[in-house]
Amino acid sequence: MSTLRQAVAAEWVKLWSVRSTWWCLGGALVLMVLGAVTLGGSTATEALRDGATGLRLTASEPVVAATSFAQFALVAAAMLAVTSEYASGTVRVTLQATPVRGVMLAAKALVVAPVMAVAGVLSGAAATAAVYLLLSIDLFGGLVVLPPGEAVRDLLGVGVFYALVSVMTVGAGLAMRSAAGTLTVMFMLLLGLPLMLLMAGGPAALGAALRMPTFAGLAFMGSAVNMTGGPMPYPAWEGLAWLLAWAAVAVAAGHVMLRRRDA
Secondary structure (H helix, E strand, C coil), X not given: CHXXXXXXXXXXXXXXXXXXXXXXXXXXXXXXXXXHHHHHHHHHHHHHHCCCCCCCEECCHHHHHHHHHHHHHHHHHHHHHHHHHHHHCCHHHHHHHCCCHHHHHHHHHHHXXXXXXXXXXXXXXXXXXXXXXXXXXXXXXXXXXXXXXXXXXXXXHHHHHHHHHHHHXXXXXXXXXXXXXXXXXXXXXXXXXXXHHHHHCCHHHHHHHXXXXXXXXXXXXXXXXXXXXXXXXXXXXXXXHHHHHHHHHHHHHHHHHHHHCCC
């Protein structure tokens, strides 16, 4: 346990000692706020144009949808926590200090996951406030509401989603060892492959796409519809189960490759 604590402390220092972490976290905040405001404003404008009555939009709903955009900034931060060491060669020092490969992997995940979770909650809170302020003006006629219980649930869901995606990224980074390879894998898992499956059509392809990490995350966070406008075919707990499964597969792949290859 002392070795793990020392490794976690070292990873914590490394994460915050580079400017890229701060830039990525700032980028996630900007993308979350802009994405949520854009989606919320678009939904409200469309509802008013269609003459909808009795519609109420929870301020945190557009924030959940905006995670699809902002997640890539935090993916970049988690990726650099792994791949920058391989690029600079400092991974040799890390492996000498922490020779047990599983301990090194666990230390990176234990540092990156909570940081990204907190970043998700804070950026989500800022985006929720921005959506609420925007849609509270007289033009939208009280369209937006902010139930505390729903908002807290949604924001905690965003934090958990970002934590699990960051763990996936750590696993992918250790498996690929390069920034380009890791980013390609994560882009394909989070966006590229699901969209290709959706375009392929057919119930089997649709079912597979909706169980990829981004769609599973939307289901877990309580989104009633997926990015195609159709309903989610499974409940929130199943979305969490799919996210955990994807994270476990990525970590297992990272651990296997870390044990097989030298730095």
